[in-house]
Amino acid sequence: MSKWIDVCSVDDLQKNSGICALVEGEQVAIFYMADNSIYAINNYDPFGKVHVLSRGMIGDIKGEPMVSSPLYKQHFNLKTGVCFEDETVSVASYGIRIEGDRVEVNLNGVAK
C-alpha cells in the first residue's frame, strides 16, 4: 500500500548534497540535485556496511543521477539504487515528493 510520510521541510534539504531521515525505522538518504530533482534511497552502504550514503557526493554518470559512496567510492543510481560498478548489488530506492514546503517519502513507492 502506498503511504506518504512527512519527513522534513524543504528548507532542511541541502542543495547539491544529501541528508538522512529516519522513516519508520529505515534510514533514508535524501538527495537534492542541482536541477531541483529529488531522490531517496536507503542510507546503507552495502560495501562499507555502514549507514553513510547520504554523505556521499552526487552528480550524474551519463545522465543518470548518482551518489558516490563516501567510503569506497562505488556509485549508486539514485533512481534505482543499483550500483554502477556491480549491478548485482543495490540498495532500496524509495518514492519521494515535495508537497508545498514539505518533503514526503513513500517507502513502498518507486522513484520517478
Add this chain to the structure above:
Amino acid sequence: MSNKQTLVVIGNGMVGQNFLVSLMASDIKDNYDVITFCEESIPAYDRVHLSEYFAGKSAAELSLVEEGFFEKNGITIHLGDKATVIDRANKTVTSEKGKVIAYDKLVLATGSNAFVPPIPGNDRENCIAYRTIDDLDDMKEAAKTSKVGAVVGGGLLGLEAAKALQDLDLVTHVVQFGPRLMSAQLDDGGAGLLKQKIEELGVSVLIDKNTIKIVDGDVCKHKMVFSDGTELETDLILYSAGIRPRDDLATLSGLKIANRGGVIIDDHCLTSDENIYAIGECASWNDQTFGLVAPGYAMARTVVNQLAGGDAFFTGADMSTKLKLNGVDVASIGDPHASAPGSLVYTYQNGVEGIYKRLVVSKNNKVLLGAVLVGDASGYPILSQYFLNAIDLPSNPDSLILPARSDASVGLGPDALPASAQICSCFDVTKGAICSSIEGGCTTLGGLKADTKAGTGCGGCVPLLKSVLDCELEKAGFEVNTDICEHFAFTRQDLYNLVMVEEIKTFHELLTKHGSGSGCEICKQTVGNILASYWNEYVLKEDHLGLQDTNDTFLANMQKDGTYSVVPRMTGGEVTPEGLIAIGQIAKKYGLYTKVTGGQRVDMFGARVDQLPLIWQELIDAGFESGHAYGKSLRTVKSCVGSTWCRFGVDDSVALAVELENRYKGLRSPHKIKFAVSGCTRECAEAQSKDIGIIAVEGGWNLYVCGNGGMKPRHGDLFATNLDKETLIKYIDRVLTFYVQTADRMQRTSVWMENMEGGLDYLKSVVIDDKLAICEKLEEQMQRVVDTYQCEWKTTIADESKVKRFRHFVNSDKHDENIIFVEERGQVRPANIEERELLKAEIA
C-alpha cells in the same frame, strides 16, 4: 508441400527451453516444425531461483520465456499435457490428452524428480517435494496452518528451500543425512562455517540425522524419528534430498537406461535410438547425471549443432558453482575434496569476518584442481579461470586466497587469458567471443551483455567481463584520454587556468561555460579544490558545499564505521600542558580513542557527526584551530626540538616549523602536503621524506623538495642551499603555487616532479632563475591565500545554519544505532560486524 521435418521436444523446463532458444537462434530453425510438450501449466521458469517466489517474485517474473516466443517462432506448445508413450517403431509420441504426433527427431528433456527418501510416513499430509511452482503453492497452503517446518536435505536446493520456509515465517530446521552441508561441493571446513552462518540466520541445522520414520507428533503435526533415537517435531516437511532422473518414459520406450538411472547418451547426446536425443537432468553421460543447468545447456547446444550437421561433442561439464545462500556467499570449484593422489591443500580461515577459503592444487603446485569459498566468494571469477584453462598458478598459490595486502597484486590480468578461456559459464561465452563483439564496435558492459549474453546468468563473471572490456578498449587505443571525467574535456591544469583567466568563482559557472551534465565526485572535488586554492573562500559556503568530499563537508575524517576523527592543529608539534589536558578532557568526555599521529599531533577517533560541533566548540575555547587533516591541503610541519634544547642543534627548527605551518595552513592543493624542519644534519625530523624539507646548516637553511613517504617513498631533491629565511620562504611560496597550478588531481609533489619535463633543473629554472617570469605572480597568489586564512571550524560553529547539518537524522535526534564500540587496550574501537550483531541483539 512442406519438406520440413517434425522435431518434438518432450519437456519445457530450463534445459528444454534453452534448447528451443538455441535452435531458434541457429541457421537451421526453418528446417523443422517444432512441437513441445510441457506437463506443467506454465512454460519454463527459473527453477534455480525458486525460493524468490516467496520473497515476492511472481511466477511471471521467474519465467524464462520471452513474451510471444512460441508464436513468433511458430512453435506449438502443449501446456499441461504430458507425453506418455513413445512408439519408436512408428516414430510417434502419444500424450496424456490423447494427441498422437509423428516425429522425425525427438529430444527428451524430461528433467528430474525430487528424491523422496523411502521412509514410512513419507506421504503424510503436508509432506511435500520441493521442485515445481505447484509444489510451492502447496507449501504456501500448508504453511498457513504450520508453525514449524523441516527440510530433508542439506544440499544446495535444500538450503534454498529453508530460505523459503523462513520467508513463510516458520521456525525452520534443516535435516541432513550426511556429516556436512552441501557435501558434494564443500569440504568439512567450508561446510562447518556455512552451517554456523546459516544458524546465525535463525535456521537450525541437524547433521548426521537418518530419518527412520515419520509419525504423529505430540505438539506439531509430525514427529520425525531419527536412527540415533532423537526426534524432531514439525508441521511441514519438505523433501529436497537430491534428484532422480525422470527416465520412466524412456524406460517404457525401451531406450537404454544407466544403472544409476538416467537415459544413456553418447558424446553427441544421442540415446540408443538414432533419432532420439536426451539432454539435461534426465540424461546419463559416462554414468554421470548432472544436477546443474550449465551442463544441460551445454548438451542443448550440442544437439543443435548435431542437427545442423556439426561435429560438436558434449565433453562433460564444469560443476563449479557460485551462489548466495540466504545472503551467504558460497562457491565451489572443481574437486574440493582433494581426491586426486598427491594433491595439496591451502586453507585460509578468518574467524573474525567469517571467511573460509580452500585451494586444492596438483602435486607439483602448478595447477588448480579445486576450491571452496565461504563468506567471501569474490575470488571466484579468477580462480575458475585458473581452473578451467589450467593456467599455471603463481609460485605462491596461497596469495590467491590470502587477503590483499598493500600493493602486492596477484590478480590474473585479462591479457593473460587465452581466447578460448570461458568467461561466462552460464552461457558459454569465451574471451574470444567477447573480443570479437568489442571489435564489432561494442564498447560498454551493457552492450556486451546484450550482444553476447555474458554476465546475464548468475552474474558472477561481470567483474571479469568488465576488466576484459577495459583491457581490450585500452589495447585498441580507445582511450588515452586526459579528460578529468565525462563532464569536462579538460585536464586539471586546463581547469585551473580557466578559473584563473576567466575569474570563475563557482562550479556552476565553470560547468555552464565549459562542461556538460551535472558533474560527479571527480570533477566536483577537483574544481572545489581549485577554487579553494585560488580564491580561498570558506569551503562550506553554499556554492561550494556540494563540491566537498564527505571529509571536507564535515571538516573531519570519516573512518570505516562512519564515525569521524578529529585533529586539532599543533603547529610544529608544539603543545602546552594546558592544551594536552584540554584534549584529554574532551576525548574523555566524548569517549574518543586517542592516538599520536606521525605528524606530531593528536588524533581523536570515534566522534559521531552530531558530536563534531560540540567537540570543536570546546577545542576552540581551549585555543585550538582546525588541523585540516580532512583536506587536500597542508597537514603538518614536523620538527625536531632544535637548537633551543638539543646539544647538537644548529638552528631553531621548532620556531621555523611553527612559522611555516602558520603561513601555509589552510592552503588547498592537488594532494596533501607535508613539511618537516630539522635543526641539524642528523635529520631527526626526517625532512628528506617530505614534500618540503628543510635542514639547518652552518650557512643557513638547505631546502629539499618533492619527497614523500607513503606507498612509493621518494627522497626529496636538494633544491637550494645556505638560504636565509626570507629567500627560503620565497622559494617555498613559488614551488607550492607552481605545484598547485600545474599538477594533476591527486598527484603528490613527487610524481609531479617526476613527470615534469626537465625535472629538477626545470623547476629550479622556474623558481630560482624565473625563466617564465611568473615568480612575482606566484608569490602574490600565495600571499593572497595567506592573508585570507580562516579556521573553518571557527567559521562553522559561529553559523547556526551550518551547525544544523551536523546531525545524523534531519527529522530525529536519535543517533545511528549501528555505531557501536567495544573496548580494547583501555580505549574504544569500532565493533566488528559480528560484535555489532551480538551487541545489537543483546540491546534488543
